[in-house]
Every structure is written in structure tokens, then in C-alpha cells.
Amino acid sequence: MNRTKPKRKFREAVETILMTVAASLFLKIFIVEAFRIPTGSMENTLLEGDFLFVNKFVYGLKTPKYIPFTDLRIPHFRLPAFKKPKRGDVIVFEFPGDRDEIKPREVVSYIKRCIAVGGDTVRIIDKEVYVNGRPIRDPVNVRLGGNDFLPRGFPNPRIFPKGYPFNEDNYGPLRVPKKGDVLALTPENIEGWEVFIAREGHAVTVNDGQILLDGKPTNAYRVERDYLFMMGDNRDNSLDSRFWGFVPEDNIVGEALLIYWSWNQNLPLASAEKFKSVRWWRIGTIVR
Numbered sequence: 001m002n003r004t005k006p007k008r009k010f011r012e013a014v015e016t017i018l019m020t021v022a023a024s025l026f027l028k029i030f031i032v033e034a035f036r037i038p039t040g041s042m043e044n045t046l047l048e049g050d051f052l053f054v055n056k057f058v059y060g061l062k063t064p065k066y067i068p069f070t071d072l073r074i075p076h077f078r079l080p081a082f083k084k085p086k087r088g089d090v091i092v093f094e095f096p097g098d099r100d101e102i103k104p105r106e107v108v109s110y111i112k113r114c115i116a117v118g119g120d121t122v123r124i125i126d127k128e129v130y131v132n133g134r135p136i137r138d139p140v141n142v143r144l145g146g147n148d149f150l151p152r153g154f155p156n157p158r159i160f161p162k163g164y165p166f167n168e169d170n171y172g173p174l175r176v177p178k179k180g181d182v183l184a185l186t187p188e189n190i191e192g193w194e195v196f197i198a199r200e201g202h203a204v205t206v207n208d209g210q211i212l213l214d215g216k217p218t219n220a221y222r223v224e225r226d227y228l229f230m231m232g233d234n235r236d237n238s239l240d241s242r243f244w245g246f247v248p249e250d251n252i253v254g255e256a257l258l259i260y261w262s263w264n265q266n267l268p269l270a271s272a273e274k275f276k277s278v279r280w281w282r283i284g285t286i287v288r
Contacts, residue, residue, distance in 0.1 A: 033254065035092055035109065036265070041232035041239070042111060044141040045090070046256075049265035050282065052111075054092045056254035058082050085228055085249060087131065088139075089114045090256040090287050093230070099160045099244045102198045109253055112230035112240050113139065118178025118249075122229050124171035124242075126151075129231070140288070145236035160245040161192030168242050176246060181223040185211050193221070196245060200224050225250060256287040 037050040046052070056062070060081030085091060092111045097104035116122045116131050123130040127149050130136065138144070149169035150156065156167040166172065177183070183193060187209055194204045197213070200223070205212045211219060227246035232238025241247065264277035 033092075034260075035111065035253075035256075037111065038265075040237055041234050042090075042113070043143055043234040043237075045113075045139055045233045046111070046259075046287065047262065047279070047282070049263050049277075049279075050259050051261040052092075052287065053257040053260055054254040055257045058255050059085060059249075059252050085114050085117060085252065085255075087114055087116060087120075087136070091228070091230070092253040092256060093228075093247050094251040094253060096199065096245065096247055096251055099158070099162060100195060102195055110230075111256060112232050112238070114228050115231045115241070116176045116229040118176050118181075118226040118228070120229070121173050121175045122171070123173040124169060127169050127235065139233050141233060143234040143236070158243055160241065160243055161189075161196075163189070163191045166242075171242055176229045177223040177225075177227045179223055179226050183221045183223065185213075185219055185221055187211065197221055199248075228252075258287060259283060259285045 033054045033056055035052045035054050037046045037048055037052070040048050058081070090111065090113050092109050095104050095108050095110045115129060115136065120131050121133070123133075127144060128135055129138075150167040152167075152170040153165070154167055155165045159166045159168065159171070161174075164174075166174075175181070177196075185193065185204075187206055190204060190206055190211055197204050202214050202221075204221075210217050213221060226249045228249060229241045230247050231240045231242065259282050262279040262282040263274065267274045267277055
């Protein structure tokens with residue numbers, strides 16, 4: 001009896017499994033990743049329970065930022081991109097943290113629409129969004145809510161930047177920072193920018209009316225990264241850049257590509273109604 005034949009078949013099976021796993025990990029890390037829509041902030045473009053493929057290649061291949069299955073950061077780099085993020089792109093990104101957090105409590109991905117890029121000026125007037133002084137064309141499936149809005153002069157204390165007299169319906173004007181921009185710093189506006197600067201790795205304090213950057217007196221800060229202003233298509237039900245600030249381009253995971261599955265995520269998996277809730281008409285839909 002030839003005992004080497006079963007051993008060879010076993011070895012070939014193990015090699016096949018390992019190669020399949022390695023190929024799957026390569027695709028997930030560098031090319032395409034699956035993403036589930038957890039909230040209604042992008043309705044009606046994307047619904048809770050939509051499952052997407054995300055193109056991680058288009059904005060430049062990026063090596064992992066974290067040790068797999070942990071929140072431990074490791075050195076990483078991004079290769080040149082095929083294109084830069086632009087207004088209107090639906091982007092999955094690593095959440096930068098709430099307005100007053102230097103670092104988020106956990107590593108989590110969000111999905112929103114890019115409204116403005118570095119160097120653009122954003123303004124919202126009675127819920128209508130303007131970029132560089134011109135109204136933007138709303139997405140086809142945008143949800144704007146009713147005609148009620150918070151008027152200018154009634155600031156929302158949760159809004160970004162902290163201390164600015166904005167609310168979610170009447171916002172700005174505010175310039176989206178890009179690398180090389182110089183922010184004028186004053187004792188009156190410093191609380192709105194200290195977390196932003198801290199996220200770039202610098203400490204800001206105020207001593208007897210004098211602003212100190214890394215311990216040195218200053219009245220300006222030079223921005224070190226490019227940023228995006230992101231908003232949900234469900235404008236009245238979206239916590240976005242209006243509330244927690246700009247997204248560094250380095251936080252981008254990829255561009256939403258297409259919906260490969262969709263169902264009611266609130267039904268139990270074992271429920272008889274779960275399969276009936278499948279939204280067959282959404283499967284294969286390109287995200288725009």
C-alpha cells in the first residue's frame with residue numbers, strides 16, 4: 001500500500017486552504033472590503049441592513065494601520081492613488097472621534113458623502129448646502145426632512161467647531177483645512193481648534209492670554225494634513241462633520257462600490273421573516 005499518496009493529498013489540501021486564506025486576506029487588506037450599513041444616516045441612498053463592497057484600491061493601496069483584530073497602531077504607508085477624493089464620493093472612513101476627543105474610544109468605520117475637500121469653504125443656509133459660494137446638487141435620494149429649521153443666531157452647543165455660533169441647519173462659512181493652510185489662533189477661537197491641533201500631534205495651551213504651541217508662543221498654526229467635510233444623505237438624522245469635525249484623508253478606507261446584499265437587520269437571524277425581508281431589488285446596485 002502506498003502511504004505517501006494520502007499524505008500528499010492532505011498536504012495539497014492544506015496548501016490550497018492556506019493559499020485561499022492568504023488570497024482572501026490580501027483582497028480584504030488591499031483591494032475590496034465588505035461593509036454593513038449600521039444606521040439610517042445615509043437614507044435613502046443606503047439603508048440599514050445594506051451590505052457593500054468597498055473599493056480600497058482607488059484612493060491608493062494602504063498597508064494596515066493596526067495589528068489584525070486589535071486597536072494597536074503600527075507604522076503604515078499609502079501608495080500613490082488613482083484619484084483623489086472628490087465632492088460627491090460616498091466614502092468609508094475611520095471615525096476620527098467625537099468633537100472633544102483627541103482619539104476615538106474604539107476603532108470604527110463610518111460611511112458618509114464627501115461634501116467638500118481641503119481648501120473648500122462650506123456653508124449651510126436654511127438646510128441648503130453651499131460650497132465655495134455655490135449651492136451643491138443634492139444626491140438623487142437625499143432626505144432633507146421637513147421645512148422647519150434652526151435659524152441663524154441659535155447655536156447648537158454640540159456643533160463643530162466648539163464655541164462657534166453655528167447650528168446644523170445654518171452653518172459656517174467654514175474653510176476645510178488642507179496641508180499648508182495657516183490657521184489664525186486667538187484666545188477667542190482656540191477652544192474650537194485645540195482638539196484639531198492635538199489630533200495632528202501638537203499641544204496647545206493658553207497662559208495669561210498668550211497661546212502656546214508645544215510650549216512656544218504663537219498666533220498661528222500650519223496644517224499638516226489634507227481634510228474632508230463629510231455629511232450623511234439623511235441630513236436631519238446624521239451625526240457628521242457638522243458635529244465632530246473634519247476627516248483626515250489618511251483615515252479613508254475606500255469608496256463605496258456596490259450593494260451585494262440587503263435585508264432587515266433588526267430581525268433575528270433565526271426568524272422566519274428574515275429571508276422574506278431580503279431587498280432583492282437592491283442587490284447589485286451601484287452606489288452613487
